[in-house]
Amino acid sequence: MPVESTTETPLELRPVGRAALLAEVSDSAAARSLAAYARAVGVPADEVVPGARTVLFDGVPDPGALAGRLAEWTPDAAVAPGDLVEVAVVYDGVDLEDVADRWGTDAEGVVARHGGLEFVVAFCGFAPGFAYLAGLPEEYAVPRLDSPRSRVPAGSVGLAGSWCGVYPSASPGGWRLLGRTDAVLWDASRSEPALLAPGTRVRFVSR
């Protein structure tokens, strides 16, 4: 249940059991900003997990004290821009023509449009290192496949709704595939195991 919702407060806090709070904000940019702010000021929580319109704070020893700290955040709080990662893509995905039809263009048009955008990692989910990339204008949103494919190869670059994503490993999946990359999205032996952590900016480069 919402415990706090006032016009001055840009976030609504919902208790989640004994030791967690879910902060609901207006959009994914605000969620990213709140998560970055919380990490920068070092709020007491084991986990700071951004979602599409929320940030979950889990493993919180004192939810009341955390609520006080979060009240200091504003959506326009300056957050340092994340690192920019370029991802080289071969645009030969099985759904490239389908997406071109939906966008009223051809395959080259899709490559130009997709490659011309700067994305940012809103949150990770589905699999370790699977990043939900924001930045596709709403008018280019595409529906998920009606029935997911039983196997999507690792490195596949796809779209679902207005999200863009890259499959870190082979898995079933319902995103519309534009192409593939050789970039290693997830490597548990690296000091930074996820190539695309929340806040990272991403550009796709055709090769």
Add this chain to the structure above:
Amino acid sequence: MTTLHVERAGSLTTVQDRGRRGLAHLGVPRAGPLDAPAAALANRLVGNGVDAALLEVTWGGLEVTADDGVWVAVTGAPVALEIDGAERGCDRAEWVPAGGRLRLGAPRAGVRTYVALAGGIAVDPVLGSRATDTLAWVGPPRVEDGAELPIGAAVAPPAPLDTPPPRRAGPLRVWPGPRADWFTADALERLCATAYVVGEESNRIGLRLDGGAPARVRDDELPSEGMVLGAVQVPPGGQPVVLLADHPPTGGYPVLAVVDPDDLWMCAQLRPGDELRFRADLRGA
């Protein structure tokens, strides 16, 4: 270093410690033992620290030998326990001599049995933990027949006397969930009035329940959001799922209730077909 030779791994045996923290935002499940108090007891009995890794054995059937003598403790779902053919007891430290063989029968009750060895399972940690996550398989590989597992050096003598807090089996206490307002006003009450049945598909990711579907007042799709251990998530089919240690860190189904951490161990030991009830935890009111 002592080596544990796995002759038979049973249907599912994994290495577990207290799990991986601080990586949920990268999509990494926490993992860790489903019955955390039983795992902690096993570690205490053999003199291990709280972060030592042990084995979680599903449905018994584990058979191992150690090439050097080692203290062992078996807790959780009670099993017939044999060391070199002689019957031994659960919930206490037992000595396995060099070359000795430890065998676990099928559990008399419950599902998951914990086997701690003095010194702990010393496989290489992955991202700071030796816990195996069965969703994405982050962590040490699943324990298979023929596996050889290193055992660390014991840090303390076994603790033969231990009085764990009593285990109160009964309805799982729940707190109202973050999306309780996506359901009818009486949904939590009805959840607590329903006798659910544990589904066959239950695993370390979630306990799947068959029974009355909580009625929603919102039919739109929930944008993906962070999920906690013990969340009672309600997918469109209406059959609730209690998220367990290997749950995906984010999900898109509304959470009606959250199981109190003190009662989560029961989810490790309920069998498919068992009845499960919830009880609203009034401490939250």
